[in-house]
Amino acid sequence: MELTPAGLLALYPSLAALPADQLAALCRPEALLRLPAGTQLFAERQPCQGFPLLLEGSIKVVKTAASGREMLLYRVEPGESCIITSSCLLGHAPYTARGEAETPITLLILPSPVFDRLVAEQARFRDFVFHLFSERLAELMQLVEEVAFHRLDQRLAKLLLAKNGDTLHATHQQLAEELGSVREIVSRLLKGFAAQGLVALGREQIGILDRNGLKSLAEAAR
């Protein structure tokens, strides 16, 4: 991808206040960081030297249990920032989660001084950063509720609905890892869904047959 100032602003309108020359400087190809899928982003807690903006691809943030089971905390998509990475910069908190590139990704690292100046001078950029934080907080609070109070079939149904498109490509193992469960259970539940005509199962793919059915299952009282 060629990154143009206009393209950058389209993803990050809150950068609008940067002078044109600095914007151009950020867009130089050397400023971009391209990493292959599977890269571990902050497992090794290397000190991050800036505020990362995700331009392309997707990052998943994951907790790993002692047993080896995994669970997705959230994803970072283009237009967002991997605030968790920046948090070690901003908040000096040690994080225990793992960040991993789900796809090949392109990052733009806002150097610390640039970030500091933007936050200090640009109310709009500040709002953007605060917004990122509070979105994540809200998401995590929601996740706690779901894990603590909702049954797995409901969470699975919700997960299926969240993927847009009629058919979705994922292994049962991958779904289990998003939910913090194990493959067998996901298979069992999916079989149940299929028996109710909610989905059609195939190797590495799941066809959504009845969105409304799934939705009502996901929202059922208990």
Added chain:
Amino acid sequence: MELTPAGLLALYPSLAALPADQLAALCRPEALLRLPAGTQLFAERQPCQGFPLLLEGSIKVVKTAASGREMLLYRVEPGESCIITSSCLLGHAPYTARGEAETPITLLILPSPVFDRLVAEQARFRDFVFHLFSERLAELMQLVEEVAFHRLDQRLAKLLLAKNGDTLHATHQQLAEELGSVREIVSRLLKGFAAQGLVALGREQIGILDRNGLKSLAEAAR
């Protein structure tokens, strides 16, 4: 409580950069908000008109399930801010959790303009705010892990250990609500702890007999 500038700074050193007169203005008794225990802070999502600093008391932030079961997400203590409240200000995110004064509390609301100016001009205050956010994020991520992967006895043991002091005053119901469980289970587990000589049970109180024992239980592989 009489609030003096020195007292305020002791709790919130990051306010050090405020000019003396403004600091004094914040400390006027009229600026303080005193609320009785049990006050609902942002259930009704009244728009918050500033950034709240907690001076005295403690606030609990709680999720309530459809079934009526509750679960503590985190507490806000003096020296912190109820960022979640401020988040609706900063991030415009709708929150679904409930905030409640656990004890009588004293709040100081930083008016929006003062907050904005501090964040814009004072790197130290900015750091403080970012730090609050990232602490909460880390805590919530930890909580997700515990709820998803740890058994209740381990979480209960950890909870008991977290309270300092040898004996702790709480009903089983209250402990259950912190954990997102129910009274009977907490009673059952506590009975087990007592049988192992880890705790001594009494009406509305629990004596910690063997901290190390509890600790090793809390950290056991599974």
Added chain:
DNA sequence: AAGCGTATGTAACCTGGGTCACACACCCAC
């Protein structure tokens, strides 16, 4: 002391979901 409200004990039972141990089934490379 009678009576009520609140905290606790506790047993029987149920169920969701995790574990184990397989059997297949598909796909691709050789």
Added chain:
DNA sequence: GTGGGTGTGTGACCCAGGTTACATACGCTT
């Protein structure tokens, strides 16, 4: 073809924890 890797189906079993339904027990008021 054939054989191995990767995904899936499935049944038997187990266990943590939630539900229901009580029985006490303690402490307070009247």
